[in-house]
Amino acid sequence: MTLWDGSFPFYLGTNASFPFDTTWAIIASIFLSALATSIIILPGIRGKGRLFWLLRVVTGLFVGAVVLTIQFTRDWESGWVTANTSYKSFSHAIVNADIGLHIGLAGVNITLVGNPVNQFNETINYNEHFAWSFNADYDHSYSKGLEKGLPSPILYVAEKFTTQSPCNVHRQYRISSHYASVTLWMALCTWLISILLFSMPILLYGGYMLLLTAALMLFSLLFITVRNIPKCPIQFGPGSLKTDYGGSFWLTLTTGLLCLLLGLGVIVLNSVHPQKLKLVFNLDEGKREVDGRDKFHLPAESSSFEQDMLMVPLGELCEVTATKL
Numbered sequence: 353m354t355l356w357d358g359s360f361p362f363y364l365g366t367n368a369s370f371p372f373d374t375t376w377a378i379i380a381s382i383f384l385s386a387l388a389t390s391i392i393i394l395p396g397i398r399g400k401g402r403l404f405w406l407l408r409v410v411t412g413l414f415v416g417a418v419v420l421t422i423q424f425t426r427d428w429e430s431g432w433v434t435a436n437t438s439y440k441s442f443s444h445a446i447v448n449a450d451i452g453l454h455i456g457l458a459g460v461n462i463t464l465v466g467n468p469v470n471q472f473n474e475t476i477n478y479n480e481h482f483a484w485s486f487n488a489d490y491d492h493s494y495s496k497g498l499e500k501g502l503p504s505p506i507l508y509v510a511e512k513f514t515t516q517s518p519c520n521v522h523r524q525y526r527i528s529s530h531y532a533s534v535t536l537w538m539a540l541c542t543w544l545i546s547i548l549l550f551s552m553p554i555l556l557y558g559g560y561m562l563l564l565t566a567a568l569m570l571f572s573l574l575f576i577t578v579r580n581i582p583k584c585p586i587q588f589g590p591g592s593l594k595t596d597y598g599g600s601f602w603l604t605l606t607t608g609l610l611c612l613l614l615g616l617g618v619i620v621l622n623s624v625h626p627q628k629l630k631l632v633f634n635l636d637e638g639k640r641e642v643d644g645r646d647k648f649h650l651p652a653e654s655s656s657f658e659q660d661m662l663m664v665p666l667g668e669l670c671e672v673t674a675t676k677l
Contacts, residue, residue, distance in 0.1 A: 419540045460484075
């Protein structure tokens with residue numbers, strides 16, 4: 353093979369990566385719009401209930417945003433290694449690069465960033481996604497990568513997750529990711545139901561739905577933890593690429609525990625101090641305002657004689673006694 357301007361002619365150029373994920377941007381814009389709307393109407397709420405109302409809105413939007421966003425994140429497991437490795441096939445060029453593996457619910461992302469980025473008259477900055485969802489074929493994506501002539505480190509890591517790999521982890525990762533995704537979609541539904549119940553307000557059953565949301569989120573983590581057995585070694589010379597739980601895993605765990613505490617708090621307060629629970633949900637103040645308006649419109653208290661007259665049975669009032677003068 354001959355070189356043309358310092359690169360092999362049959363290799364396609366590196367795809368420019370978008371600066372951020374558009375799915376995250378859409379989800380963030382929706383929930384931030386809802387938060388901004390809530391802040392705008394906040395001055396219209398009277399008394400101490402304003403702070404409680406704001407806390408409820410922020411907490412509810414945070415839980416919903418997390419449950420929806422982690423469906424599309426790609427850092428449930430992450431790992432990096434810095435190594436001197438061959439760059440492409442049919443070449444003896446050795447590059448120093450950071451190789452990253454990021455595992456999500458929909459597939460894996462493999463990154464390759466050179467140290468420095470510009471080496472051998474090329475920009476070594478790759479981020480390739482290989483999907484394993486129900487409507488995607490992982491082996492087909494891997495074959496496409498071979499046809500494109502992706503760098504050897506990316507193809508080496510991607511090959512570990514194919515169906516024909518001796519590691520035999522493709523089925524384990526794919527099925528566990530599907531079950532975790534379905535469980536999180538159910539958690540999103542229970543979160544929506546809890547929001548509706550709290551707004552009706554049916555506080556006790558809203559607490560139950562928060563507990564169910566927490567249980568589903570924590571249960572989804574069980575699929576993620578089980579799939580790590582066994583691990584397949586990914587070796588680059590003396591160094592090895594090892595993955596550990598990423599930000600999405602810990603964010604799901606934290607949010608699940610938060611829902612668990614909130615659900616238990618609602619149930620306990622409903623049993624022990626129901627008035628305090630009504631105060632948190634601004635139900636006590638509304639009742640006091642209604643009582644105040646009713647008392648304001650009540651007529652003045654009548655005399656004892658009038659009260660006694662009103663208590664006389666109707667039949668006795670109909671009897672008339674005549675007295676001679």
